[in-house]
Amino acid sequence: MRVARTRSFVAQLLLVLSLLVLAPVALAGIDAKHPQLHEVFPGATRFGDIEGTPPAAAVYRGDKVIGYAFETVMVAPVPAYSGAPINILMSIGTDGSIRDARVLEQHEPILLVGIPVQKLYDFVARYIGHRVDDRIVVGGGGSGSVRIDAISSATVTSMVANETIMNSALKVAASRKLIAGAADTGAAAAQVRGDYFVPADWQALTGNGAIDHLQLARQAVTDAFKGQPESGLIDDPTAPAAGHGADTFIDLYFADVTPPTVGRNLLGAAAHAELMKQLKPGDTAIAVMANGIYSFKGLGYVRGGIFDRVHLLQDGKLVLFKDTDLVSMNDTPLRGKPAFAEQAIFIVRNSGSGFDATRPWTLQLMVNRQVGPLQSIYHTFTSDYRMPAVYTTRPEAAADALPADAPLWVKVWHGRRLDIAVLLAGLSVLTLILMFQDWIVKRPLLLERLRVGFLIYTLVFIGWYGLAQLSVVNIFTFIQSVLHGFHWETFLMDPLIFILWVFVAATLLLLGRGVYCGWLCPFGALQVLVNKAAKRLHVPQFEFPRVVHERLWALKYVILLVLFGMSLQSLNTAEHYAEIEPFKTTFTLHFARSWSYVLYAVLLIGVSAFNHKFYCRYVCPLGAGLAVSGRWRLFEWLRRRPECGSPCQVCANECEVKAIHADGRIDFNECHYCLDCQVTRVNDHKCPPVVQQRKKRERAARPLPTPIALITPANAPETREPAPVAD
Numbered sequence: 001m002r003v004a005r006t007r008s009f010v011a012q013l014l015l016v017l018s019l020l021v022l023a024p025v026a027l028a029g030i031d032a033k034h035p036q037l038h039e040v041f042p043g044a045t046r047f048g049d050i051e052g053t054p055p056a057a058a059v060y061r062g063d064k065v066i067g068y069a070f071e072t073v074m075v076a077p078v079p080a081y082s083g084a085p086i087n088i089l090m091s092i093g094t095d096g097s098i099r100d101a102r103v104l105e106q107h108e109p110i111l112l113v114g115i116p117v118q119k120l121y122d123f124v125a126r127y128i129g130h131r132v133d134d135r136i137v138v139g140g141g142g143s144g145s146v147r148i149d150a151i152s153s154a155t156v157t158s159m160v161a162n163e164t165i166m167n168s169a170l171k172v173a174a175s176r177k178l179i180a181g182a183a184d185t186g187a188a189a190a191q192v193r194g195d196y197f198v199p200a201d202w203q204a205l206t207g208n209g210a211i212d213h214l215q216l217a218r219q220a221v222t223d224a225f226k227g228q229p230e231s232g233l234i235d236d237p238t239a240p241a242a243g244h245g246a247d248t249f250i251d252l253y254f255a256d257v258t259p260p261t262v263g264r265n266l267l268g269a270a271a272h273a274e275l276m277k278q279l280k281p282g283d284t285a286i287a288v289m290a291n292g293i294y295s296f297k298g299l300g301y302v303r304g305g306i307f308d309r310v311h312l313l314q315d316g317k318l319v320l321f322k323d324t325d326l327v328s329m330n331d332t333p334l335r336g337k338p339a340f341a342e343q344a345i346f347i348v349r350n351s352g353s354g355f356d357a358t359r360p361w362t363l364q365l366m367v368n369r370q371v372g373p374l375q376s377i378y379h380t381f382t383s384d385y386r387m388p389a390v391y392t393t394r395p396e397a398a399a400d401a402l403p404a405d406a407p408l409w410v411k412v413w414h415g416r417r418l419d420i421a422v423l424l425a426g427l428s429v430l431t432l433i434l435m436f437q438d439w440i441v442k443r444p445l446l447l448e449r450l451r452v453g454f455l456i457y458t459l460v461f462i463g464w465y466g467l468a469q470l471s472v473v474n475i476f477t478f479i480q481s482v483l484h485g486f487h488w489e490t491f492l493m494d495p496l497i498f499i500l501w502v503f504v505a506a507t508l509l510l511l512g513r514g515v516y517c518g519w520l521c522p523f524g525a526l527q528v529l530v531n532k533a534a535k536r537l538h539v540p541q542f543e544f545p546r547v548v549h550e551r552l553w554a555l556k557y558v559i560l561l562v563l564f565g566m567s568l569q570s571l572n573t574a575e576h577y578a579e580i581e582p583f584k585t586t587f588t589l590h591f592a593r594s595w596s597y598v599l600y601a602v603l604l605i606g607v608s609a610f611n612h613k614f615y616c617r618y619v620c621p622l623g624a625g626l627a628v629s630g631r632w633r634l635f636e637w638l639r640r641r642p643e644c645g646s647p648c649q650v651c652a653n654e655c656e657v658k659a660i661h662a663d664g665r666i667d668f669n670e671c672h673y674c675l676d677c678q679v680t681r682v683n684d685h686k687c688p689p690v691v692q693q694r695k696k697r698e699r700a701a702r703p704l705p706t707p708i709a710l711i712t713p714a715n716a717p718e719t720r721e722p723a724p725v726a727d
Helices: 002-020 118-125 157-173 202-207 217-223 261-267 271-279 408-416 417-435 444-465 473-484 488-492 495-510 514-520 524-534 545-569 571-580 583-588 593-608 614-618 621-632 652-653 675-683 688-701
Strands: 046-051 056-061 064-071 087-093 098-105 136-138 147-148 211-217 248-256 283-294 307-312 319-323 327-329 342-347 359-369 376-385
Touching: 046 688, 056 444, 056 675, 064 157, 064 444, 087 157, 098 118, 098 157, 098 376, 118 157, 147 473, 202 211, 202 261, 202 524, 211 217, 211 376, 217 248, 217 307, 217 376, 248 261, 248 359, 248 376, 261 271, 261 283, 261 342, 271 488, 271 652, 307 495, 319 614, 342 652, 408 417, 408 488, 417 444, 417 514, 417 688, 444 514, 444 524, 473 545, 473 571, 495 621, 514 524, 524 583, 524 593, 524 614, 545 571, 593 614
Parallel strands: 136 147
Antiparallel strands: 046 056, 056 064, 064 087, 087 098, 211 248, 248 283, 283 342, 307 319, 307 359, 327 342, 359 376
């Protein structure tokens, strides 16, 4: 009776776990990781999961959404001076206001030598109370802009933090329809007319706006710093100077020299052609020329750094220039062009910037006043720029494929059509491999190439690009959804995850868990590829004794049950401890995380070089959940022979995950469906029964020896054999 009750309980548990199919992406509850959010939203009754595009967690009061919380590294990871992004915990209200901003992680070298990190914390806190669509400019300046003072002596860090906060907040607010005018118009992007050239002089190019102008008198700069601390330096160009207020502080001209009419006229045909060779598709070249007592390059600039005085702004996104973006600009032949003391060309890299030269942008000039040995204050002056329409061509806008009132998930699927097509193509290839596996295993070289190629596809496209690594968190999220109100729209918000779960559900029902774990798991693919590379480098392999190995199998099921029990009490707690999966660190955040998480993921990957798929075999709770759900498979396409296990042990010894028992049975709960045993099964040089059949065929096909006949001549005497002598 006790055994029957136990079986009944296990069957019910397995039935619940089998509901994991079609579960969406869901990362850990954000309030469990950041309890301070309860202070930001004191009236919140619960916090949702991090989900959607871009990922953010909804904050609820009852059934009403009152705000969103998110980490900026998951929305707008802008590389800072250190090369790594500054991660900020953001909270916004449904009215579009910034409720809170707190630094979670930063690696800025300037904050490690001489400048307290508290200054960055204080700087970020200044954004609280502003709206996500405010035009905030570090140092102020420009009509309609909001001024926020930069961190003294850390202007680049300040500008990056500004872009990180405003860009991520704007993205989340726009995607959740919190601000007006955020919808995509669907208009086709304009292109620069590379074949349009008209001879022009300086007057013509400045007259039509192709070359724009920012002129500052010394008095205007002095007025901008009015009320601010004085420098005390004798040669401070921002200080009041009697009788010199009308002097030129800077007389700056700038232009996009990518269009031939501007570039060839301003630089000369040969110089423009040489410049265009340096540009990649989508790059833009901006020429800056100036006279005056203030340098737009900066006197303290060093190689390897970032220009902190001149930068561009478009749609709230900041474009900073590094030393590799600078191209020297010599005297040019343009008729009527003044002589300039300083001139240079800056290249806007299209990769990652999203800069569109055909749309309006703003040049920002940051002016600094040094008020102490390590302290400066700043003011930003701006000038707007728009490329003349005659230099661009805009294709006819395509008719909207979707109505304006289409559900959000429909728009998401429509926007990711290419990704969906690539995923479906990959799943189709895998389906063909499974259907024709009996033919493929007879061609081991073909199978090896298909498998390695598909694992690379899984790792790169599904894992790092598509961010579609499935997780045990999906199981708990789906169960909670069933218990507290099921909504299809939630599952459909991420098309790649949805399609993958549908495919996994089908393969679980037909063949068991091995198809996903062996072919579609990005972290599993990473381990296999690392192990293959290690073997090529002759790295010694380690295997646990069979008795230890079979007991370690149970570990992942224990982890699954513990997490499942936690989820019944608190889903947020379970999601926090589900970090035992290194998937978020490896794929969602691309290792841009605190050192402990990165070290854990790297160690698991490193272990796989010595022990094949260590994490998958012994730790992975997702694999355990799939194994439990796949127990009711309908087919067993992995074929065996009567001799398997007794006496033959070839497959059992060769199985890299040790899923074949000594008696020849395949443990489908642990099998990863690599098909290696099927290759051995038909190999007539390895599988003993097939080897015997081959040898029999070879003996049967061997020709009989030619009989030898003795020919006796006609006149030869007859010979007789002597008669046997009787005993």
